[in-house]
Amino acid sequence: MDLPVVVGVDGSEPSLRAVDWAADEAVLRGAPLRLVYASLWERYEGTLLATDLDKPSEQVRAEDIVDTAARRAHHRQPDVKVSTGVLPEEPEYALVRESRTASLLVTGTRGRSGLAETLLGSVSLIVAGHAQCPMVVVRGNHDAQAPTGTHGRVVVGVGEKPAGSAAVRFAYEEARRRGVPVDAVRAWRWPARESTDFPLLAGELTRLHEQQAVEVLEAAFQDAPADVVSHRRVVEGRTRTVLVDASRDADLLVIGAKRRPGHYGLQLGRVAHGVLHHSACPVVIVPERV
Structure with missing residues (x-):
């Protein structure tokens, strides 16, 4: 079984750049691509339901984020095999655990401004210090495109x-x-x-x-x-x-x-x-x- 290339996604432009880069890398490796969104939405929302959806509103948002990321990955690399995961837990813990069964773990820099993108988000920094597989932090342009x-x-x-x-x-x-x-x-x-x-x-x-x-x-x-x-x-x-x-x-x-x-x-x-x-x-x- 080929270990996947795992990407942490959160809906931000840097994380979508990471999806692009990881999709290319998965094709190079002949490996599947796994997109993971993690958040403690259950702790903060409890049983609050989104209108007409019978799901917590944050869960709806999370599923929309991973669906968008999956469509982007398929647009970038139509033949890549993609799976998704929405996990109700702290993102740093979820990604470190995912690294145990991944060939590569990928994240983006966090932040939308030029200044923010020169800094590394706390999640990526923590995961980089504990990941059990090689981890890539995708730094790149400010035009929402992955570096080529x-x-x-x-x-x-x-x-x-x-x-x-x-x-x-x-x-x-x-x-x-x-x-x-x-x-x-x-x-x-x-x-x-x-x-x-x-x-x-x-x-x-x-x-x-x-x-x-x-x-x-x-x-x-x-x-x-x-x-x-x-x-x-x-x-x-x-x-x-x-x-x-x-x-x-x-x-x-x-x-x-x-x-x-x-x-x-x-x-x-x-x-x-x-x-x-x-x-x-x-x-x-x-x-x-x-």
């Missing part, structure tokens, strides 16, 4: 422990589906505590840190598949700044997020948090088991 692949590359940020990295594997698989190369980026910095007044020593320390970054990239690519073109580069600077800059010329930005068994706090580091708020392209958060 115009740059022809998938960028992956390579972390400290690249061997067996789930994020790197995901980037390769996604690049293979799209027929584009992978651009692997490793940021590095010269720690301030190692500053020195001796230019020759400073130059040697700089080369040392850069070489360490190169070695990390080499380790990440030691099992690279032969059928995917890959490019590697090391960049001096803060990791989140380097990755946000790289996102401007990417169709997809992939980063890993550590998942510690038995830990129930928000498992999302500062780099992932910053990238999710400011990336110029869709971002994939891939769980990395530690």
